[in-house]
Amino acid sequence: MAYPILYSFRRCPYAMRARLGLFLAGQEVELREIVLKHKPEPMLAASPKGTVPVLILEDGSVIDESLSIMLWALSEKAKEGDEKTKALLLTHEPGLQQAAMALIEANDNEFKPWLDKYKYADRHPEQTQDEYRTQGERFITQLEARLSQHDQLVSDLPSLADYAIFPFVRQFAHVDKNWWQQSPYPKVRAWLANHIDSPAFAAIMKKYPTWLDSGESFSLLEN
Numbered sequence: 001m002a003y004p005i006l007y008s009f010r011r012c013p014y015a016m017r018a019r020l021g022l023f024l025a026g027q028e029v030e031l032r033e034i035v036l037k038h039k040p041e042p043m044l045a046a047s048p049k050g051t052v053p054v055l056i057l058e059d060g061s062v063i064d065e066s067l068s069i070m071l072w073a074l075s076e077k078a079k080e081g082d083e084k085t086k087a088l089l090l091t092h093e094p095g096l097q098q099a100a101m102a103l104i105e106a107n108d109n110e111f112k113p114w115l116d117k118y119k120y121a122d123r124h125p126e127q128t129q130d131e132y133r134t135q136g137e138r139f140i141t142q143l144e145a146r147l148s149q150h151d152q153l154v155s156d157l158p159s160l161a162d163y164a165i166f167p168f169v170r171q172f173a174h175v176d177k178n179w180w181q182q183s184p185y186p187k188v189r190a191w192l193a194n195h196i197d198s199p200a201f202a203a204i205m206k207k208y209p210t211w212l213d214s215g216e217s218f219s220l221l222e223n
């Protein structure tokens, strides 16, 4: 049986978000691991903008935004009446769903650009690495405040906001692990450690040979 094809890059936080959404929805895909410097032609033919993740459905339609892939996979599962995915999507909590979407938007549009500059400060000499980190900390501070109110970002249960955002916070933490360990964000630290240690994250972070080299696609769900 054919499954949707996912072009993915293991270390990309957007691709992680998509893989998490697919995994949590129990949506099988043919995962094709790529390298960004050498993108496969069929991926570019499907999505000329050349970013991962790219999902090609069985009917040929293409979803090439990570959040849309997450929402597609979880919504399809929720349509079957699956309560667990409805909870992830906050289907019964429109106010919280709105908050989750706003937080993801802040992650992608405000936090991510500072994260990139913090990570690659040598390519952006206009400010120091510490200054870039301080800019990024504004978002981390918001997360700390939220996690002081409940166990996860929008309520006590994990939602799409947690899964869409933690791969980016993981990158932020990894730039300077010593700093992160003593930073004034104990709640975010614990929340992140929990997600990194989760079975879902272990499953979506398995290492595969690249599709161009091996010609092999891999299952996302088989462990």
Ligand SMILES: N[C@@H](CCC(=O)N[C@@H](CS)C(=O)NCC(=O)O)C(=O)O
Binding pocket: 009, 011, 012, 013, 014, 015, 036, 037, 050, 051, 052, 053, 064, 065, 066, 067
């Ligand atoms: N808005 C896109 C962003 C995806 C994105 O920027 N992915 C990066 C890798 S993390 C990429 O493919 N960059 C292209 C490149 O580096 O050539 C999404 O959410 O899917």
